[in-house]
Amino acid sequence: MAEQRATNRGPGRLLIAVYILFAIAATSRAGLQIATKFDEAPVAYLLSALAALIYIVAAVGLARAGHTGRRVALACCSVELVGVVGVGILSLADRELFPDETVWSGFGSGYGYIPLVLPVLGLFWLWRTRHDPA
Amino acid sequence: MTTAAAAGSPVDGILATASIVLSLLVAVWALVAAVRHRAPDRLQFVGLAVLEVALLALTVVALVALGGGERPGEPGAFFGYLVTLVCLPPLAWVLARMEPTRWGSAIVCAVCLVTPVVVVRLQQTWEVVGG
Numbered sequence: 545m546a547e548q549r550a551t552n553r554g555p556g557r558l559l560i561a562v563y564i565l566f567a568i569a570a571t572s573r574a575g576l577q578i579a580t581k582f583d584e585a586p587v588a589y590l591l592s593a594l595a596a597l598i599y600i601v602a603a604v605g606l607a608r609a610g611h612t613g614r615r616v617a618l619a620c621c622s623v624e625l626v627g628v629v630g631v632g633i634l635s636l637a638d639r640e641l642f643p644d645e646t647v648w649s650g651f652g653s654g655y656g657y658i659p660l661v662l663p664v665l666g667l668f669w670l671w672r673t674r675h676d677p678a
Numbered sequence: 679m680t681t682a683a684a685a686g687s688p689v690d691g692i693l694a695t696a697s698i699v700l701s702l703l704v705a706v707w708a709l710v711a712a713v714r715h716r717a718p719d720r721l722q723f724v725g726l727a728v729l730e731v732a733l734l735a736l737t738v739v740a741l742v743a744l745g746g747g748e749r750p751g752e753p754g755a756f757f758g759y760l761v762t763l764v765c766l767p768p769l770a771w772v773l774a775r776m777e778p779t780r781w782g783s784a785i786v787c788a789v790c791l792v793t794p795v796v797v798v799r800l801q802q803t804w805e806v807v808g809g
Contacts, residue, residue, distance in 0.1 A: 560773075572759075
């Protein structure tokens with residue numbers, strides 16, 4: 545298959561599409577939670593906002609491609625993976641810490657575990673395209 | 679049968695069901711295309727266009743109900759989902775146009791799998807929070 549291999553082509557474009565969907569989902573959710581009931585669970589809602597920001601930046605990084613884009617995407621996917629696994633474990637260990645759901649609670653179980661799979665796919669895609677011209 | 683249930687939800691009718699079914703049909707068709715290494719074909723784009731028309735009609739029905747004094751259970755979330763919903767088919771359209779390979783079909787499939795979920799969430803946020 546002679547498909548082009550910049551991060552914003554082929555499978556990369558599908559990845560960007562899913563990142564955009566999650567950026568929308570997380571941004572609206574965080575925005576609404578912070579606007580309407582921030583006092584109930586500030587940590588969870590700020591975390592939602594952080595996740596939303598990371599999804600947006602990751603999508604932009606992948607879409608921009610190039611060296612900077614790749615580095616940005618790499619950082620985002622790494623933070624995401626650490627975040628989803630970390631929050632997943634914490635939310636199991638101590639439910640008090642996250643009284644309300646976030647995108648990353650329970651390893652992203654509320655979103656079909658896609659938040660857990662997405663950074664792995666992102667890192668894999670960055671690795672696959674590592675030798676390609678920007 | 680209570681009167682509240684009889685009044686029904688404006689986003690829970692034939693239009694919503696048709697949107698869900700159509701979206702899933704387009705998703706299946708796009709999946710077949712992706713598996714067969716086919717770029718998004720005319721049928722996928724027509725499907726997205728018809729889906730968008732159905733979703734816009736659903737939006738109009740919801741707005742008419744709001745104009746008539748009905749209110750969703752969670753207004754903020756309801757409008758969030760409504761705005762997101764009508765943006766989904768255009769998003770798939772634009773990205774699929776940019777990617778005339780099997781991955782364009784995969785994008786159409788992914789977005790058309792998400793759309794029914796958003797329709798269902800829209801219906802849930804209309805219902806008064808009780809359970």
